[in-house]
Amino acid sequence: LGDVPRFNRVLIETTGLADPVPIVHTLMANTELRKAYRMQAVVTLVDAVAGERTLADQDVSRRQVALADELLIAKSDLVDEQSMARLEARLVEMNPSAPVRDGRNLSVAEIIPILSADNHYPLKGKAEDIEKWLGAGAQSEQSGEHHTGHGSSIQTFTLRLEQAMRLADVILFFQELVNYDPDKLLRVKGLVAVEGKLATPAVVHCIRDKVYPLLWLDEWPGDTAQTQLVFITDGIEKHEVEKILHDVCSQ
Incomplete structure (x- = not known):
């Protein structure tokens, strides 16, 4: 594959059915990985169209929300204000400490600081x-x-x-x-x-x-x-x- 250019960050994207805990544990417990990498945050992307139904039907989706450090809502332009408000309220109930953001209103420049936060795993004592x-x-x-x-x-x-x-x-x-x-x-x-x-x-x-x-x-x-x-x-x-x-x- 040739030489890999220097990089500052690795983003791990999982499927919608993935439990983030095994990944977090691996990065935190593996001594060799900890020498090169530092876990920063779990970001959960929530589908505005299917979000309420998925949270009601799938246990893993509720765990993804509960364990997130940041919650981003996608496809908000495809639902009305009432549906969006219900979804946002549900997410706040499930994880009151995680900011809920409308992905439609975020630029790449605004998302990078979210992924660059250094106080999640483990807490830096801030x-x-x-x-x-x-x-x-x-x-x-x-x-x-x-x-x-x-x-x-x-x-x-x-x-x-x-x-x-x-x-x-x-x-x-x-x-x-x-x-x-x-x-x-x-x-x-x-x-x-x-x-x-x-x-x-x-x-x-x-x-x-x-x-x-x-x-x-x-x-x-x-x-x-x-x-x-x-x-x-x-x-x-x-x-x-x-x-x-x-x-x-x-x-």
Whole structure:
């Protein structure tokens, strides 16, 4: 094939039936790949014409949306405003932290920065990204729309803990969590108050059964210095997670 010209980025395009998690895991877990590549973002393209029906009928499509860092809507010019509004609302319900953009209104120059974001895998510990994620989770809870409806079991909820956790308990909690039912644990991100390091919160991030190494912020974003974790799950209820946490912290 000859010499391959130097390149800055690799885009992996999958079929509409592909689960992004195995690709993310491979890029994160393979030592040789990690020397040359750094995972940046999962971008899910949603068909405006077939989107609502596909999300209602296909489980993998709901997982693609729930795991995305960015959501782009295609073919928006082929649907009316009401249909577009319903689809956008559904996507926000399923993944409140991912921006929803109309692909028709984006130029290539605007899409490149989306694909160049450096704070997704793993989180770089940027306070603004954490605040955005936590804020989206809180807004979803306040709206009372934890479940996404249409027969879907995907939901978003926030777990808060006033007291600080021992570092050993943090590690054990996430080990127990990902072993509980990894296929139903889609994504977790947030901040943890750790004993002995109360001024510098730990950033936690996991997808399915993959827990990324803890990162530390220099200070707490916003006014609330307490553990806040936002979950996107597919059938795991909040009370189940609370029980795992209670059992770990009671040991």
